[in-house]
Amino acid sequence: MITSIIGHPVVRLVAHRIAMGLLLLFAASLLIFVGTQILPGDVAQSILGQSATPQALANLRAELGLNEPAVSRYLSWLLGALHGDLGTALTNGQDIADAMGRRLGNTLFLAGCAAIIAVPLALTLGLVSVRYQGRWPDKLISAVTLASVSVPEFLLGYIVMFIMAVRLRAFPSVSTVYDSMSLLERLNAIALPVTVLVLVVLGHMMRMTRAAILNVMQSAYIETAELKGMRPFRIIWRHALPNAIAPVVNVVMLNLAYLVVGVVVVEVVFVYPGMGQYLVDHVAKRDVPVVQACGLVFAAVYIGLNMIADLVSILANPRLRHPK
Amino acid sequence: MSEIENPVLEIRDLKIEATSYPPGEKPVDVTIVEGVSLTLAKGKVMGLIGESGAGKSTIGLSSMAYGRGGVRITAGEVLVNGTDILKGGAGALRRLRGKTVTYVSQSAAASFNPARKLMDQVIETSLAMGVARAEAEARAVALFEKLGLPSPKTIGNRYPHQVSGGQLQRVMTAMALCPQPELVVFDEPTTALDVTTQIDVLAAIKEAIRDTGVAALYITHDLAVVAQVSDEIMVLRHGNMVELGTAEQIIHDPREEYTRDLVSVRQVNHAEKPAVGEAVLKINDISARYSGLKFDVLKHVTLELAAGQTLAVVGESGSGKSTLARVITGLLPPNAGSIEFCGRTLSPALKGRSKEDLRELQMIYQMADTAMNPRQTVAAIIGRPLEFYFGLKGAEKRKRVQELLDEIELGTGFADRYPAELSGGQKQRVCIARALAAKPKLIICDEVTSALDPLVADGILKLLLNLQKEEGVAYLFITHDLATVKAIADKIAVMYRGAVVRDGNRDEVLSPPFDDYTDLLLSSVPEMRLGWLEEVIAHRKMEAGGE
Numbered sequence: 001m002i003t004s005i006i007g008h009p010v011v012r013l014v015a016h017r018i019a020m021g022l023l024l025l026f027a028a029s030l031l032i033f034v035g036t037q038i039l040p041g042d043v044a045q046s047i048l049g050q051s052a053t054p055q056a057l058a059n060l061r062a063e064l065g066l067n068e069p070a071v072s073r074y075l076s077w078l079l080g081a082l083h084g085d086l087g088t089a090l091t092n093g094q095d096i097a098d099a100m101g102r103r104l105g106n107t108l109f110l111a112g113c114a115a116i117i118a119v120p121l122a123l124t125l126g127l128v129s130v131r132y133q134g135r136w137p138d139k140l141i142s143a144v145t146l147a148s149v150s151v152p153e154f155l156l157g158y159i160v161m162f163i164m165a166v167r168l169r170a171f172p173s174v175s176t177v178y179d180s181m182s183l184l185e186r187l188n189a190i191a192l193p194v195t196v197l198v199l200v201v202l203g204h205m206m207r208m209t210r211a212a213i214l215n216v217m218q219s220a221y222i223e224t225a226e227l228k229g230m231r232p233f234r235i236i237w238r239h240a241l242p243n244a245i246a247p248v249v250n251v252v253m254l255n256l257a258y259l260v261v262g263v264v265v266v267e268v269v270f271v272y273p274g275m276g277q278y279l280v281d282h283v284a285k286r287d288v289p290v291v292q293a294c295g296l297v298f299a300a301v302y303i304g305l306n307m308i309a310d311l312v313s314i315l316a317n318p319r320l321r322h323p324k
Numbered sequence: 325m326s327e328i329e330n331p332v333l334e335i336r337d338l339k340i341e342a343t344s345y346p347p348g349e350k351p352v353d354v355t356i357v358e359g360v361s362l363t364l365a366k367g368k369v370m371g372l373i374g375e376s377g378a379g380k381s382t383i384g385l386s387s388m389a390y391g392r393g394g395v396r397i398t399a400g401e402v403l404v405n406g407t408d409i410l411k412g413g414a415g416a417l418r419r420l421r422g423k424t425v426t427y428v429s430q431s432a433a434a435s436f437n438p439a440r441k442l443m444d445q446v447i448e449t450s451l452a453m454g455v456a457r458a459e460a461e462a463r464a465v466a467l468f469e470k471l472g473l474p475s476p477k478t479i480g481n482r483y484p485h486q487v488s489g490g491q492l493q494r495v496m497t498a499m500a501l502c503p504q505p506e507l508v509v510f511d512e513p514t515t516a517l518d519v520t521t522q523i524d525v526l527a528a529i530k531e532a533i534r535d536t537g538v539a540a541l542y543i544t545h546d547l548a549v550v551a552q553v554s555d556e557i558m559v560l561r562h563g564n565m566v567e568l569g570t571a572e573q574i575i576h577d578p579r580e581e582y583t584r585d586l587v588s589v590r591q592v593n594h595a596e597k598p599a600v601g602e603a604v605l606k607i608n609d610i611s612a613r614y615s616g617l618k619f620d621v622l623k624h625v626t627l628e629l630a631a632g633q634t635l636a637v638v639g640e641s642g643s644g645k646s647t648l649a650r651v652i653t654g655l656l657p658p659n660a661g662s663i664e665f666c667g668r669t670l671s672p673a674l675k676g677r678s679k680e681d682l683r684e685l686q687m688i689y690q691m692a693d694t695a696m697n698p699r700q701t702v703a704a705i706i707g708r709p710l711e712f713y714f715g716l717k718g719a720e721k722r723k724r725v726q727e728l729l730d731e732i733e734l735g736t737g738f739a740d741r742y743p744a745e746l747s748g749g750q751k752q753r754v755c756i757a758r759a760l761a762a763k764p765k766l767i768i769c770d771e772v773t774s775a776l777d778p779l780v781a782d783g784i785l786k787l788l789l790n791l792q793k794e795e796g797v798a799y800l801f802i803t804h805d806l807a808t809v810k811a812i813a814d815k816i817a818v819m820y821r822g823a824v825v826r827d828g829n830r831d832e833v834l835s836p837p838f839d840d841y842t843d844l845l846l847s848s849v850p851e852m853r854l855g856w857l858e859e860v861i862a863h864r865k866m867e868a869g870g871e
Contacts, residue, residue, distance in 0.1 A: 220434035227388060228422030228449045242439035318439055318483045 010320050014311055021307040028299035029081070033074045036288050036295075046286045047090060064090060077292065086293040091285045096293045100278065104297060106177060107267075107274035110190055111259035114197035119252055122202050126209025126248075130217065130236050141206065149203030157196045157269035164192055175270040193270045197263065201255040208251040212244035219243070246313035253309035260305075261298040332405060332506050332539040333364040333387055333425075339399035340382050340391070340563075356395060357382055357563040366506070369533060369540045371554030371571070373547055373586070375777035376748070379563040380543045384509040387541065388425050389417055405506065422449040426500035430512035432492035436484035443480025446499040453503060460502065467498035470535065471528045489641075490521035497529055501536055508533075510542045514549060518640035518804060519848040526552060526850075527861050545777060547586050548850035551575050552857040559583050572854060585779060587852065596830045597814045601631030602667070604766050604798045605652070610661035612651050621647045622658070623823045629815070631765065632792065634799040636809040636830075638845070639819035645802045648819075649768050652800070653687060666765055683713045686759035690771035692751035696743045702729075702754050703739040709761040728757040731794075732787060749780035753787065760791065768800045773808055785811050806849045810834065818842050 044060040045052065061067055080087060086096040125145070129138040148156070165173035171191040181189070216222065217240055225235045264276030271277075275294060282290035314320055340357040357379040364370050372380040386397055389409045401408050409420055426449075429435045436445060443464060450460035461480070468476035471494040484492060493513055500508045513529060514522040530553050533540050544550050550557060550571075557574040559566040559582065567580045578584045605628070612622040622644050629635040637645045650656040652663060654674035663670045666684060671677050689695040696705055706725050710716040716724055722739075729738055732753040743751055752772060759767050769788070773781035789812060792799065801812060809816060809830075816834070817827035820841045826833055838846065847860055 220429065220431060221437040223392070224427075224429065224435045225437070226421070227385075227390060227427045229418040229420065230422070230448070230452070231418065239437050239440075243437070316439075319485050322483050322486060324486055 009323055010314060013314050013320065017307055017310045017314070021303050025300060025303050028303065029078060029296055030074070032292055032295040032299065033070075033077065036292050037070060039286075039288075077289075081293075081296060086296075087289040089282070089287050089290050091282070091287045091290075096290055100275070100290075100293060100297065102179075103273060103275050103278045106272065107260060107263070107276070109186070110193060110197070110263065110267075110272065110274060111256065113187070113190060114194045114201070114259050115256055117194065118198040118201050118205065118255070121198070122205035122252075123209055123248070125202070125206045126213065127233075127236055127241070129206070129210045130213045130240070131232055133214065138210075145203035145206050148199040153196060153200055153265050154269055156199055157193070157266055160192050160195050160199075161269075164195070173270070175272040177273065190270075190272065193263075193266050193272055196266055196269075197259055200266075201258065205248075205251055205255055209244070209248050212247040213240045216240045216243045242316070245316040249312045249316070250306075250309045253305045257302045257305045260301045330366070330406070331363045331403075332366050333362070333541070334401075334403040334406075335360060335362050335383070335386070336401040336403070337361055337399065338383065338386060338397065338402065340379070340386060340395060341398045342391075342393075342395045355563060357386075360400075360560075360563075360565050362558060362568070364507070364539050364541070366539055367537045368555045369542055369553055371550035371557040372541060372543045372560060373545065373550050373557060374560035374566075375545060375779065377562070378560040380545075380560055381511050382563075383560070384511055384541050384543045385427075387507065387509060388421050388427065390421070423453055423503050424505055425507045425509065426503065426505040428493075428496050428500045428508060428510045428513045430515050432496040432513075433484065433489055433516075435496060436492060438484055440483075441480065442482055442484065442487070442495050446480065446495065446502050449503045455503075463504075464498060464502050467501055467532070468495070470532055471495075471498055472524065473498075488521075490517050490525055493517060493525050494528055497525075497532060501532060501538065504536070505538060508538055508540045510540055512544050515544065515546070519806070519850075520640060520844055522549075522850075523848045523857070523860065527857060529553065530857065546850065547575075548852040548856075551852060551854055552850065559586065575852060575854060597633060601633075601796075603628050603664070604631050604666055605629040605800065606664035607648075607652070608662045608664070610648075610651055610658045610663070612647060612656055612658040614647075614656070620659075621822050622651065623821075625661070625819075625822075625824055627817055627824065627827065629766070629798055629800060631798055632796040633814045634792065634801055634812055635815045635817060636801040636803060636813035637817050637819060638803060638806060638809050640804060640845075642821075643819040644822040645804075645819050646770060647822075649687070649770050649800070649802055652768060653685065679713070683709075683762045684765040685768070686762050686764040686766070687768045687770065688752070688755050688759050688772050690774050692748065692755045692775075693743070695755055696751065698743050700742070701739065702734075702741050702743075702746075705743075705754060706757050706761055709758060713762050724761070728761055731760065731791065732757045747780075748776055749783060752776065752784055756784075756787065756791070760795065760797075763795075764797060766798045766800060768802070770802045771804070772801075774803065774805065781808070782811075788812065806846065818845065 044057045044064065044066065048056055048060060065073065077087065084097060086100070088095055089099065125141050129141050132138045151159075161173045164170050172189055173192065175189045175193050177186050177189050213236060217236075222235060222239060225239045230239070260275075263274065264280060266272070267274045267276040268280065275297070279291065279294040282294070338357055338360045339355065341353050341355050343351050344354045345351050360379075360383055362370065372383060374380050382391070382395060385392065386402055387404065389397065389402060391397065397410060400410075402410055404420060404424060409417065412420070436442065443461060446464045446467075447455075447457070447460035450463065451457060455463075464480060465476050468479055473479050473491055473494055479487065479491075479495070487495065493516075497508075497510075497513065510529065514525050517525060526549065533553070540553075542550055542553050547557075551574075554571045556569065557571050558568045559574065559580070561582055567574065567578065567583050569579070574583060575587060578587055607625055607627045610622055610625045611620045613620045625644075625648060627635065627637075637648060639645045647656065651658050654670070654672065654677055657672040663672070665681065670681060703722070703725050706728055707716075707721050710721050710724050725739060726736065729736070734750060734753055734757075738746075738750070738754075743754070746754065755772075772788075773784050776784065785808065788799065791797065799812070801809070803809060813830045815828065816830050817824050818833065818841065819825070826839055826842050833842070834846070847863075850856065
């Protein structure tokens with residue numbers, strides 16, 4: 001029984017993908033470490049300022065372990081990261097895992113809210129576009145989503161802020177959240193950044209859904225469904241969509257990854273205490289351990305989501321799920 | 325014709341048009357079908373026959389008011405049970421399609437949704453009509469059983485890729501019959517199948533039609549097939565009706581010239597030539613497998629072919645005949661055995677072969693379409709081997725291209741045309757010219773006539789025979805079509821599951837006593853006489869009972 005499960009091609013494929021994901025994550029960690037090493041500037045210098053004496057700089061460097069060879073620093077960093085210890089921030093001595101945990105939670109909350117709205121909406125709009133292909137609903141959806149995807153996020157942020165917060169006074173323009181806020185208060189606070197993020201990712205996902213389904217609509221089995229007298233929406237939903245899952249999921253996951261790692265600008269515009277702001281603050285201070293930790297988390301999210309997309313594509317393929 | 329009371333289908337003076345978009349010109353409306361009328365009574369089967377482009381499928385689909393790719397019905401009436409379906413709206417059509425009139429397509433493999441289980445697809449329309457799931461499934465299982473599908477109770481739980489092509493075609497027939505329609509349109513339902521599978525599917529379809537009392541339009545290009553299932557036959561050409569009559573009259577007493585041509589097709593014949601020259605090709609004990617497979621696709625194949633002769637390799641899909649071509653051409657190095665070509669041993673892999681090896685061994689493919697670069701003119705396509713192998717340039721090359729075009733019976737005007745401007749038969753001729761341009765000793769022909777209409781295919785076979793006489797080139801002719809084999813072969817090798825089960829001179833191989841497989845293969849080829857199908861089936865049942 002167990003050998004038959006292990007021998008199943010899907011299990012082997014999935015195991016292969018997961019192994020590749022881990023390997024990729026390891027490569028990313030190496031790249032992040034090397035990248036931060038070759039950055040110009042000196043942490044000790046930026047902590048102590050221009051007026052520091054050479055002796056003080058040397059002492060601080062020794063204290064921070066900056067004189068060790070790069071390989072051993074990398075290994076101890078990686079080993080620590082594997083144990084959940086991301087080190088302490090150079091600038092304020094805080095535990096990075098602790099400080100980042102709360103920020104990451106905020107970012108995932110914002111991204112999750114945006115995703116819950118954007119993904120179903122994009123799929124629905126994609127399906128509607130296919131149903132009315134070339135007619136006015138299709139053109140309207142295309143025009144609106146294209147426009148929203150073309151406007152830079154920061155501008156979109158200020159436009160939304162101007163209309164919703166300044167003119168209509170419906171939502172706060174600053175999205176600062178505290179631990180003591182209730183869920184409803186939090187949702188109210190992040191309404192505007194969520195709106196902006198939805199507008200940014202909607203177009204991409206909707207257009208990909210439309211294209212993938214239209215591609216499937218050329219198939220002979222769609223003609224079969226038409227000749228069976230099925231309703232147009234049922235044909236799209238029951239016959240076309242299941243065969244378009246793989247490309248759609250890939251684009252959805254890319255956009256979800258963007259929602260987590262690419263929202264720096266939106267977080268800054270709405271003063272939202274998420275990962276993006278945290279990263280930007282510490283890059284400015286040359287706080288290398290924090291930058292490395294953020295990079296590692298972003299890489300993990302990115303690789304993880306894309307791995308999920310791969311897994312869904314594999315599982316959605318009946319040929320792999322049910323071999324002959 | 326006598327008037328039929330309450331016909332299921334009545335088509336009056338049908339006209340079907342499509343818009344064609346010639347490059348660089350204004351779109352023009354092209355008439356695809358004109359002036360076709362037919363009447364089909366309950367429980368009767370009408371065969372629609374003609375070459376590709378005759379409009380048979382278009383007429384078949386018009387009984388569901390459906391036009392493929394911009395094709396539209398512009399005049400005439402299509403009455404189903406006395407109601408003109410062209411005048412009803414979209415809702416009325418939805419209630420007609422898949423319920424009153426159903427459709428069985430040529431390629432069931434492409435026509436089933438790969439992501440859904442067979443049962444869900446078979447009972448989909450029944451459910452939409454309000455039949456309870458349990459009852460619909462019971463109906464489907466009964467049909468699976470009637471159509472001779474293995475394990476009828478559970479086959480519905482499978483996905484399309486999990487059953488064979490012949491089985492899928494039967495499941496599609498079950499899907500068409502499940503909502504208890506009054507008319508089924510069968511569009512070349514057995515054309516894509518092997519002969520030995522075709523005969524079973526054909527028998528199953530015929531029995532299902534008889535038992536359910538449904539009327540049917542049976543579309544095919546194979547007159548021998550349509551003769552087995554039809555009460556009446558309509559012969560079509562270029563969208564017009566040529567002749568309409570009972571099956572018996574069309575087969576035995578065709579009135580029109582074109583029908584007579586169709587009935588008498590496959591008259592290409594030649595006397596078997598004795599092997600006089602040296603062996604061009606010697607295949608010694610070849611075994612081969614694809615990477616990742618755990619078994620050999622070719623098993624100890626040994627064959628010999630003399631200069632100027634034709635060796636036909638016959639077999640069903642999956643018998644290994646195309647793999648054999650890949651091994652000979654070096655695309656798939658064998659894991660055992662050797663190939664001798666013109667007295668020298670060929671390198672197993674393509675990389676190790678000399679330019680001379682490549683030149684003397686040419687290939688022609690089934691799909692002439694995909695074997696040519698659509699952006700090159702005929703002159704460029706044929707000129708390429710002239711330049712590559714012989715270094716011909718300029719006027720010299722043009723002259724040789726022209727000679728080759730003359731040889732394949734295409735005129736001067738063809739040199740500057742693009743593949744898209746050629747018909748299927750013309751494309752295949754250009755591919756033949758390209759192979760000849762290299763002055764090869766051996767041409768491998770892989771199903772070169774399978775995609776062509778019978779009359780066009782006959783023209784290609786005649787051309788190949790003439791060229792062989794003039795140039796002395798040998799052919800390795802791979803095909804599943806036994807009529808083609810009879811027409812062209814000097815020697816025959818029958819392949820089954822990767823092994824050669826019978827080989828020798830043509831007349832020897834085609835004369836009894838047969839081995840079991842060759843017997844099955846030969847007796848499965850449809851013959852152009854009424855009642856042939858029943859005879860074969862009865863004969864087989866008797867033999868099976870006798871064992």
